[in-house]
Amino acid sequence: MTTPAGFKDHFSGGADAYERYRPADAPELFAWLAAQSPGHRLAVDVATGSGQSAVALAAHFDAVIATDASAAQLKAARVHPKVEYRCERAESLSLAAHSADLLVSSQAAHWFDWRAFTTEARRVLRPGGLFVVWCYGRFVATPEIERLVEDFSRDVVGPYWPRERYLVDDGYRDLVPPFPAVAAPPFEMRADWDVDAALGYFGTWSAVARYRTRQQRDPVALLAGPLAAAWGPGRRALRWPLAFRAARA
Numbered sequence: 001m002t003t004p005a006g007f008k009d010h011f012s013g014g015a016d017a018y019e020r021y022r023p024a025d026a027p028e029l030f031a032w033l034a035a036q037s038p039g040h041r042l043a044v045d046v047a048t049g050s051g052q053s054a055v056a057l058a059a060h061f062d063a064v065i066a067t068d069a070s071a072a073q074l075k076a077a078r079v080h081p082k083v084e085y086r087c088e089r090a091e092s093l094s095l096a097a098h099s100a101d102l103l104v105s106s107q108a109a110h111w112f113d114w115r116a117f118t119t120e121a122r123r124v125l126r127p128g129g130l131f132v133v134w135c136y137g138r139f140v141a142t143p144e145i146e147r148l149v150e151d152f153s154r155d156v157v158g159p160y161w162p163r164e165r166y167l168v169d170d171g172y173r174d175l176v177p178p179f180p181a182v183a184a185p186p187f188e189m190r191a192d193w194d195v196d197a198a199l200g201y202f203g204t205w206s207a208v209a210r211y212r213t214r215q216q217r218d219p220v221a222l223l224a225g226p227l228a229a230a231w232g233p234g235r236r237a238l239r240w241p242l243a244f245r246a247a248r249a
Contacts, residue, residue: 049107054077106134188240
C-alpha cells in the first residue's frame with residue numbers, strides 16, 4: 001500500500017499508538033446504523049484509521065470496505081475476515097456506483113474536501129443509502145481534569161492544531177450533507193482509563209504530533225505531573241459525546 005500523493009498525513013507517525021489509545025465507538029451506535037440502513041450487504045468506512053469502526057460494522061453487514069489514505073494506519077489496522085482495507089483518499093473511492101448500503105466516517109470528515117467527498121458518497125451509495133459522519137471533542141471527566149486538558153489544548157499545543165480542527169470544536173455544524181437529513185439519537189463513547197492511557201491518548205493528537213516535529217520535544221510531558229495528581233490512583237470513567245451528521249442519499 002502507498003499513501004496517495006498530496007495527502008496531509010497527521011497520524012501515520014503514531015499509527016500504533018492511535019490503534020492502542022483511541023477510544024472505541026459505542027456498540028449501540030453500530031446497531032442503530034444497521035437498523036437505519038436499507039440493506040446489510042455492504043458498509044463503507046472512510047478514513048478508517050486502525051479499523052475500529054470497520055470491525056464493529058462487520059458484526060452487522062455481510063462485507064465492509066474500509067479505506068484510508070495513510071498506508072501506515074492501514075498496516076496497523078485490525079484484521080477481520082469480513083473487512084477489506086484499501087489505501088485511497090476519501091474523495092476518490094474504488095467502489096462501484098450505488099453499491100453501498102451505508103457509508104460512514106468517524107472523527108475524520110474535517111480533513112476531507114467536503115464537496116468532493118459528498119459527491120463521491122452520492123455516487124457510491126445506493127438509493128436510500130445512509131450517510132453518517134461523526135466526531136468527538138475532549139472527554140468528560142472531573143472539572144479539575146477537564147480544566148487541565150482544556151488549558152493544555154489551548155495554551156500549550158493550541159498553535160499547532162491544523163486549521164480544520166475548528167470543525168470538530170463546532171460539532172461539524174458547518175459540514176452539511178447535500179442529502180435529506182436523518183435525525184440521530186445521542187451517542188457517546190466510554191472508556192475506563194488510568195492516567196497513562198489518558199496521556200497516551202493525548203499523544204495521538206495531531207497538534208501534539210506537530211508540536212513534537214517543530215519543537216523536538218514532547219508537550220505531553222508538561223501535562224503528565226499535574227494530570228497524575230488530579231487523576232489519582234486507578235481508573236476513571238470517561239465519556240466522549242458524539243456530534244453527528246446523518247443523511248439519506
